[in-house]
Amino acid sequence: MKASSGGFIDNPTAHGVPNGMATILLFDARSGALICIMDGSLILGLRTGAAGAVSVMALARKNARRITSIGTGNQARMQIRAINEIMKIEEIHAWDSNPDTVSKYKTDIESEFGIPVIMANSKKEAVEQADILITTTRGKGSLVEADWVRPGTHIVAIGTDQRGKQELDPEIFRNAKVVVDSIAQCSEKGETWHPLDRHIITRDGIHGEIGEILLGTKAGRDRDDEVTIFDSTGMAIQDNTTASKIYSNAKEKSVGTFFEFFES
Numbered sequence: 001m002k003a004s005s006g007g008f009i010d011n012p013t014a015h016g017v018p019n020g021m022a023t024i025l026l027f028d029a030r031s032g033a034l035i036c037i038m039d040g041s042l043i044l045g046l047r048t049g050a051a052g053a054v055s056v057m058a059l060a061r062k063n064a065r066r067i068t069s070i071g072t073g074n075q076a077r078m079q080i081r082a083i084n085e086i087m088k089i090e091e092i093h094a095w096d097s098n099p100d101t102v103s104k105y106k107t108d109i110e111s112e113f114g115i116p117v118i119m120a121n122s123k124k125e126a127v128e129q130a131d132i133l134i135t136t137t138r139g140k141g142s143l144v145e146a147d148w149v150r151p152g153t154h155i156v157a158i159g160t161d162q163r164g165k166q167e168l169d170p171e172i173f174r175n176a177k178v179v180v181d182s183i184a185q186c187s188e189k190g191e192t193w194h195p196l197d198r199h200i201i202t203r204d205g206i207h208g209e210i211g212e213i214l215l216g217t218k219a220g221r222d223r224d225d226e227v228t229i230f231d232s233t234g235m236a237i238q239d240n241t242t243a244s245k246i247y248s249n250a251k252e253k254s255v256g257t258f259f260e261f262f263e264s
Contacts, residue, residue: 020044020074024243036247036256040239043246047238049078051181051210052134052156055230057086058213058220059179060132060154065090068130070123070144070167071137072096072105075158079134084113092117095126097141124148132156139165146171151225160191161233168229170195176227177207185233192231 011019022040027033056064065088069076072094083089092109094117096102106117120126127133127148132155135144139159146169149155155176159167173195180186183206187196195201208218210230221228250256 024239026243026247036243036250038243038246040243043239043242044234045074045078046082047242048075048158048232048234049080049082051232051234051238052079052158052230053082053086054214055156055179055210055232056083056132056154058210059177059228059230060087061152061221061224063224064131064154066093066129066131067091068093068095068120068126068133069105070095070126070133070135071159072102073136075136076105076134077108079136079156079158080109080113080115083132084115089113089115091115093120093126093129094118095120095123097137135159135167137167139167141167143167143169144172145169146174149227151227153227154221155227155229157191157229157231160189160193160231162189163193166194167191168194170198170200172227173205173229174200176229177221178205178229178231179207179210179213180231181210181233181235183209185235186231190231190233191229 008019008021011017011021020041022044024038024040024043025034026036028035067083067089069092080092092115094102094105102119106119109115109117123144127144128150130150130153133149133153134156135158137159144167149172157167159165168191178192178201180190180192186192187203192206196203212218213220
């Protein structure tokens, strides 16, 4: 499999296509032949949302009901779609630097899921309400401050996927249980890089990868008052697994456009 993606901020308004453009190519591992071409924008969005939901299942308090979304773009919606599959969401508190964006988010979420969305007057106000805090910004703005985060909050940090991006005050990591999708990636370019760089935590202070939690080789949440962080930078294996399943389903159901790529 090969995936190519890029971010084009003006795409929705200027060209009527997603701002996260991606194409996935699937190859036969035995012959190297190209077997499928598919749009990757939706797949990348869905698998990122699913990863956040898996972290909620593994690390959030069992009585968590309120979600705060800092950032209200497409990925914020993907997170809600996935998390709604595994828990009952009573209400969402939302904040975005663009008032029009958060207003549209409220309309869309309430229409699709019937979950009430409260538009917060400030990030602080929104974060203080969270059982589960989701950050899906471009990682370029001011930070979620440590003293806003209540004990017992689970944080799903999505926006930082390269050096130079940041969403969280590194001090949040000092007394939190830190779980990542990939230690190698997150320590180099994820949200976790910032507290590592400032010596707030060490690499040994990363509790583990989400896969270890799911396999039971590392513990999940220990206490209801524990702050847990899932730092997600995204992994190619997620695209590979999702795209392969979609390809198998498409073949089984004869969905898609079939063509002869090679002459017999």
